[in-house]
Amino acid sequence: MRKPVILVLLMIIVATVTLGKALGEFRDVSRSEGNILSTGEFDVRISKDNSRFYDDLRVFKIESLKPGDTKEISFFIKNYGDVPIGNVSLFIFVKDIEDELSPAEKPYDLTPEKGELSSCIIVEKITVNSKDVLDSPTRLSDLVGKEIRLFTEGLKSKETLEVKMTMKLARDAGNECMTDSAEVMMKIVATQ
Structure with a gap:
């Protein structure tokens, strides 16, 4: 008989405390909705003349080279996004x-x-903003697939780099490369 009495008393106490809290305290609720997280745009682009920038652009076309000819190409890289590039x-x-095998080339x-x-x-x-980034003159074929670090100082949004490459057809280039051509693909990789 004691257990039912204790149980009834306990229920009365809980109901009284709950009712007292509901009637005896002020309450207010604030909410925060529509909170948004987003990322900035990470975007690097290239240009021939520092005026219009593209994701994909042919920067140079050099024809009719002769042994000893030196050519300089230049292009620009711009942080087109709003996230700094590291x-x-x-x-x-x-x-x-091998475009064609000329009679002068064939024996060699x-x-x-x-x-x-x-x-x-x-x-x-190879210079970037007039700073040389290539350790020493190197054959184009030896640079294939290797990373050439152009810039590691942090490129802020809308900042631009000027890249210049000086290339030379070796003075001792012989008939073996006569009438040949090379398609060069340059991949600019930016990381944060």
């Missing part, structure tokens, strides 16, 4: 093409199905 790297890929070309031009082109210098 590093900018360049990767070069080359497809050597040991690989008539494959062009040799990239092994005869020397990249003498």
Whole structure:
């Protein structure tokens, strides 16, 4: 008989405390809705002349090189997003093409199905904002697939880098690369 009495008393106490709290305290509720998280845009683009920037652009076309010819190309890289870029790297890929086998080339070309031009082109210098980033002159074919760090100082939104490359057809380039061409793909990789 004691248990039912204790249980009834306990229920009365809980009901009294709950009713007392409901009737005896002020309450107010505030809400926060529509909160949003978003990321900034991370976007790097290139330009020939620092006026219009693109994701995909042919930067140069050099024709009719002769042994010893030196050519300089330049292009611009811009942080087009609103997130700072920490590093900018360049990767070069080359497809050597044997356009035609001229009579003067035929006796000297040991690989008539494959062009040799990239092994005869020397990249003498790569500068970024006038700072040389290439350790020493290097054959274009030796740069294929290697990371060339262009910038590691943090590129803020809307800031631009000027890149210049000086290339030379080796003075001792022989008939094996005559009438050859090389398609050069440059991949600009930006990381935060």
